[in-house]
Amino acid sequence: MEDSLQIFLAASERDRPVAFAMVAARLREALDAARYDEAAALLRRAVFPSIDYTSAQALVRLRQKLRGQTASNHKIKLAVLGSFTTKQLVALIDLHLFAMGVEAEIYEGEYGVFRQEILDPTSEFYQFAPKILFLATTWRDLGRRPGFDSDQAAVCSTIQAEQGDWSALWQTAHHHLGCQIIQNNFTIPPWRSFGNHEARHPGSFGKYLTAMNLAVTEAAPPFVTIHDVDHLASTWGRWRWDDPRFFHQAKMPCDPECLVDYSHSVASIIAAQLGLAKKCLVLDLDNTLWGGVIGDDGLGGIRLGQGNPEGEAYLEFQKYVKNLRQRGVLLAVCSKNREETALEVFDKHPEMALRREDISCFVANWEDKATNLRTIAKTLNIGLDSLVFADDNPAERAIARQLVPEVAVPELPEDVTGYVKTLEQHRYFQVLSIGAEDLRRTEYYRSDAMRRDTQASAGDLQTFLQSLEMIARIGPITAVTMERSVQLIQRSNQFNLTTRRRSIAELSALLADKRWISRTVSLADRFGDNGLISVLLAQIREHSLEIDTWLMSCRVLKRGVEAFLLNHLCQVARDHGLNVIRGEYIPTSKNELVRNHYAELGFSKIDDGSEEHTAWELKLADCWRPLPNFIKEETNGGANTK
């Protein structure tokens, strides 16, 4: 099984059909023998964004046969309303989502009636009630176009009116369903009536579309993600993308060979909304970050930096990786080297763009890489499925794929100049929004390492916790903390009692209800600010406060935040005249960590017959006393209660 897949992944475009036939035969064999899990695993890894359309169609058919045969933790109801033939696009979105571990139930609207579906409250679209709506539209759906003789002011008001129409559609769908919306922007066609002057003439179509794209992007509320399909057209080349034969023949939106990439782009946004974006890029060193082998060639012998074409290319790759880090992607090193030798490059080589402090977890030893990838995931407290492993060595990649199949392992080309493109094509690190938290993430993980050193020296835990001088800010979710709260709700796996995912839209709707109480906790200590690290949602029911969601970032485990938050919650409950707090634990494959969360906080178990899914309660009798902890509440502001 592995062999044919390896050959397929590494095949040149010419050899791909034959290699694909081998993979397809294996897949059919597994399907015929009802070995569904094996078939699913193979299918997931045979799907990648640059696969050709015909192979992708074959995979679509095989994927249909697997529907309902395999379990998935991630399910989503998606509606696609479009103005072109969306059939192929929808099947391919489903295929990519399947490869990303998502089981999608998809409603596909009739061709060209997206406005009617949204404006008619009794439409099938509303009956289907999707969580996500993808508006697959093109520039042909623009209701207005400025005349060539329009002046700047006239074009501006056209844009405003047009933008208003789209906003109204979003608001209507969102108002009825509370759904997230993915809206295509408008691809700029390759032809230009004004030639080079197109970009400058106020009434030109190209300039109008450019301005419209800016307008929709800026006007999009948090529940709308603008899908940058114009970027796709530009990366493919506009003449290539815009092959009109398929539009006139079958109303396809672009060259079919581009559709696989188009659908991958949409699927990656949906996956990110489900919290499935990757979090950490794990890098090999020799011939991945620099040319040559540091152990053999030495500091002066490796190729890196100005003056040597290969060295410059490695430097460019490092700069690309550094940019990823600066916007919140974690970096780790996984290399077969002596640790001191490897670190010396980071500390002493003058041309290195990446420095030791950029790497959140540095593993250089002679262990096998599968073991080291597990160590990295554990150290950073993230799942193996959050890792992307970049290694130039095909053998190492093959071993990683086989032994730690959860880790994404892109097929890097032989030439370093192709590394960036390969990583970009996979859209591993898709983001929906960037908060201040993202830009500072690496810092958090680093001060975490410093804290661990202190822990070693402080002797006992109590003394250590005291020495941290922790200060917490606690309060309801506000406009300022909404984005980060939703990010945690969508991403936290381990310290998460119920793993209920909610979008911004759903959370806002819920918070508008007075019976719901929300709290976030931000924690600072003498090593730095951890930012917002815990979210709790609870609902008042008669005399009890029922905890719906309780989650926390794992970087503040064992610091007493749980006790601190519970003490606060008890006060809130008393203020509302409530005498009992209830909570539940819903087990998943990742939240074993909090199985005894409520027991440890002094709750007693309510027997409900089910062994796995447990319910707990805490009676607030007079004898209840706050739990001890070392966290001080910040006194100035923030702690107002609802």
Place this chain on the structure above:
Amino acid sequence: MVELIRNEVQQVFRDVFGDPQLVLRDDMTANDVEGWDSLQHLNLVIAMEKRLGIKFATAEISRLKEDGQNIGTLLEMVKRKRG
């Protein structure tokens, strides 16, 4: 030459219809191949263009499924395009 083209086209048909046993005969039409609907017709065109390195004009794409057309005429067209 014709036999070579026939083999290549047959492989494309096998891949597109997911049937490794499919054998093309000159008198076959769309009605004789299970699943040859308008969507699969388009998929065939796309696959032939990519695998055989040819291009169909917009009008030719529709003409391929008109009455009187069969695998024989398709092979002829491919041969002409190959030059």
